[in-house]
Amino acid sequence: MLKAKTRFLKSHVKVGDMVCVLSGKDKKKRGRVIALSTREKKALVSGINKVKKHLKARKIGDDSGIVEVEAPVRTDKLQVVCPNCDSPTRVGHELNQKNIKVRVCKKCKKQFAK
Numbered sequence: 001m002l003k004a005k006t007r008f009l010k011s012h013v014k015v016g017d018m019v020c021v022l023s024g025k026d027k028k029k030r031g032r033v034i035a036l037s038t039r040e041k042k043a044l045v046s047g048i049n050k051v052k053k054h055l056k057a058r059k060i061g062d063d064s065g066i067v068e069v070e071a072p073v074r075t076d077k078l079q080v081v082c083p084n085c086d087s088p089t090r091v092g093h094e095l096n097q098k099n100i101k102v103r104v105c106k107k108c109k110k111q112f113a114k
């Protein structure tokens with residue numbers, strides 16, 4: 001059985017990353033991660049997985065209508081775009097000089113900025 005799911009799960013993507021979508025209707029599109037839920041393994045990516053939402057004005061001053069908003073995408077469909085070689089890549093982990101774990105690009109072996 002699964003244990004309590006309250007612990008923090010690690011993810012290869014982080015907020016602010018440029019990511020590339022591997023499959024689905026937004027395949028090969030790129031966007032920046034706005035929000036991340038490691039527990040649900042989902043991320044909100046700008047311009048990716050847009051859905052139409054029908055809004056109804058419930059208060060005075062609210063607008064009704066159809067708006068397009070981003071819906072969360074599963075993070076296993078996302079690959080980080082390396083800022084050094086500008087290609088979607090897998091992510092490795094290394095220790096830097098200060099013994100802090102940093103993410104590295106598997107293609108060009110360079111460290112990510114953060």
Ligand SMILES: [Zn+2]
Pocket residue numbers: 082083084085086087089105106107108109110
């Ligand atoms: Zn790279």
